[in-house]
Amino acid sequence: MSFTGNPGKISEMKAYIPNSAFLGNINSFLSALDLSDEQKLEISTNPKWMSVHPVVISMIAALGTKVGIEKKNIFCGEILAPSGHYLKRMGLFDFLKINPKVKSIQEHEPAGRLIPLTQIRNSDELEKFLKDLVPLLHLDREPKHAVAIQHIFSELVRNVLEHANEPSGAIVCAQYFRKSNKISIGVVDIGIGLKLSISRSYSVKDDLDAIRLALTPGVTGTTRKPGGTQENAGFGLFLIKSIAYVNSDYFLILSGNKMYKLIQRKGQALNLKANPLEDRYSSMDIQPWKGVAVGVDISLNQTQEFDTLLDAIHKFYAQEVKGQKKQ
Secondary structure, eight states: OOOOOOOSSOOOEEEESSSESGGGGHHHHHHOOOOOSOOOOOEEOSSSOOOOOOOHHHHHHHHHHHOOGTTTTTTEEEEEEEHHHHHHTTHHHHTTTTTBBBBBBOOOOTTTTEEEEEEEEHHHHHHHHHHHHHHHHHOOTTTHHHHHHHHHHHHHHHHHHHSOOOTOOEEEEEEEETTTTTEEEEEEEEOOOHHHHHTSSSOOSHHHHHHHHHTTTTTTTEEEEEEEEOOOSSOHHHHHHHHHHHHTTEEEEEEEEEEEOOOOOOTTTOEEEEEEESSSEEEEEEEEEEEEEEEOOOOOOOHHHHHEEEHHHHHHHHHHHHTTTOO
């Protein structure tokens, strides 16, 4: 593996995008990620081909904010892969204020197909993201289901804004895949991370235990009160994981030195569990990520289980709005 860019004596973080970095095989991207220094970021890619999940793009953008985009310490060599135009379409180069040479640029109409990199630092920016999310969901048959998914991501991003203690906020992007009728979403921050946040209210053994607690319904770093508070229910991550589980999709979360990935259900009996460590999952030791990264795939094909779950989520959040939340 070789990295190209401006030579210099400054040590650097390195992000290498392999030929495939979707959730199912994201381990190769995480293994190559070098977070040893925060003064410089070097980006390189597979020269032949690359397929990238939005969470990977959001993570690289977040590393750019850590380095300091205005410091001009972000470098990227020539991108030779024919699919390199995807990084441009997703707004990575504009976000990082770099202009690498790309072998092939193919512009496509993004309306209804993607949300390029977006930085969310306040309620107005969150509201715009949630509105942009609706066309990607292609849930015209059941508008309330789109509202349910909006509520989930609203809670997730608000958690970042309220508890990450990071001025750069949340960095998000999303892609709709028409052929598979699937949406992939990445939400990333470089804040204090799950372990420190949740340890304010709970005893946390390590980073995997922090992930376990974060995925447990009703647990929030705000309070030990069951069900959280009206402003912070502590259900967002559990519900996102549940949607992925019901549709046999992938869900990933990483924080600190641990990555947790929900493995596709594939024919197993449907049984939502409060403890994520009782699900089929894999975990991985990673270089410590100072913050949280969440990636999810959501199949939008209509199934009875999917519709039933979204109906229940819509009803739950409708009660939340009315202040009628129960334990």
